[in-house]
Amino acid sequence: MTKVLVLYYSRSGRTKKLAQSIALGVAKTGAEAVLRSVPSLHNDTDKTSEQFVSKDELVNCDALALGSPTRFGQMATPLKQFIETTSDTWLNGELIDKPACVFTSTGSMHGGQETTLLSLALPLLHHGMMLVGIPYSLPELHKTRSGGSPYGASHVESSDSSLLSNDEKTLAISLGERLAITAAKLKKD
Ligand SMILES: Cc1cc2nc3c(=O)[nH]c(=O)nc-3n(C[C@H](O)[C@H](O)[C@H](O)COP(=O)(O)O)c2cc1C
Numbered sequence: 001m002t003k004v005l006v007l008y009y010s011r012s013g014r015t016k017k018l019a020q021s022i023a024l025g026v027a028k029t030g031a032e033a034v035l036r037s038v039p040s041l042h043n044d045t046d047k048t049s050e051q052f053v054s055k056d057e058l059v060n061c062d063a064l065a066l067g068s069p070t071r072f073g074q075m076a077t078p079l080k081q082f083i084e085t086t087s088d089t090w091l092n093g094e095l096i097d098k099p100a101c102v103f104t105s106t107g108s109m110h111g112g113q114e115t116t117l118l119s120l121a122l123p124l125l126h127h128g129m130m131l132v133g134i135p136y137s138l139p140e141l142h143k144t145r146s147g148g149s150p151y152g153a154s155h156v157e158s159s160d161s162s163l164l165s166n167d168e169k170t171l172a173i174s175l176g177e178r179l180a181i182t183a184a185k186l187k188k189d
Contacts, residue, residue, distance in 0.1 A: 002031035002184045004176070005061035007053050008068065009038050009079040014105035015067050017164050018153050018172050022065045022103060025176025031184060033176070034061065038082040058086065059094045063183035064129065065176065066120050067103035067153075073112030074119040075104075083123045096128030099182040101175050103153040109146075117151040130186075132179050140167040140174075147171075 004026045010016035016037075023033035036053035058064070068075040089095060102120035106113050121131055133150050134141055140148060144167035147154035153172035155164050164172065 002029075002062045002180060002187055003060065004031055004033050004063045004065065004180050004183060005053070005057055006033055006035045006065045006067075006176075007038070007058070007079075008036075008066070008103075009040070009076050010067075010105075011040065011069060011076070014155055014157060014162075015069050015103070018103045018105060018155055018168070019065070019067055021164060021169050021172035022067075022101075022153060022176035022179070025173035025178075026065075026180040028173070028177055029180040029184070031062075031180035033180075038078045040078050053082065055085070055089070059089055061098070062187050063098055063179050064095070064100040064124070065103065065179055066100060066124065068116065068120060070104050070106040070112045070116040073115045075116055086123075086127070090127055093128060095124075097186065098129050099132050099179055099186060100124045100129040101132045101152055101179045103172065103175070105147070105155040105157070107157050109156050113147065113149060113154045113156070114151055117149060117154065121151070130182075132175070132182050134171055134175055134178075138171060138174055140170045143167060144171070
């Protein structure tokens with residue numbers, strides 16, 4: 001079975017909502033979505049019900065969706081800290097030719113969605129992964145008034161609701177589907 005690791009950091013749950021929608025898209029294709037997080041810097045690992053990622057889960061995935069809240073225009077430190085433990089994975093070339101996608105949540109519309117998505121993409125390119133984005137053939141990408149970008153799935157906080165907008169959700173689900181379909185096509189038996 002094609003295994004897609006959906007790896008995120010989320011302090012207040014917004015990025016996690018995107019991760020869950022991406023996982024939904026993955027599952028729609030019949031692939032397995034493995035939702036995992038990384039510990040925060042706040043020494044509160046005992047207070048969380050999150051399941052943290054292991055190196056084995058990273059190495060053994062067929063595809064990776066990587067997400068973080070925007071922090072000063074780029075990915076959050078807890079996720080970067082995990083990525084910086086993956087030099088051995090990089091040296092062994094264990095992620096080469098596997099597809100990947102990225103996602104983020106911001107507090108404000110112009111607070112750095114694209115820069116964060118690109119900051120997440122950079123280490124994945126170093127790992128030799130093949131990036132999957134969102135094509136403009138999806139009507140929601142044209143009409144969204146919140147998140148959703150060709151670079152990846154995203155959410156912009158709104159004072160009206162803590163939920164993803166319908167467009168953000170549809171785009172995140174589609175990205176998960178696209179990633180899983182690509183992974184199944186590229187998977188070596
Ligand atoms: C230290 C810090 C830096 C932040 N920097 C930005 C930023 O540059 N742009 C922005 O729009 N929001 C910024 N935010 C807001 C978060 O990106 C936003 O609340 C996000 O939706 C949180 O995601 P989460 O619920 O997954 O933790 C920042 C928040 C914190 C705590």
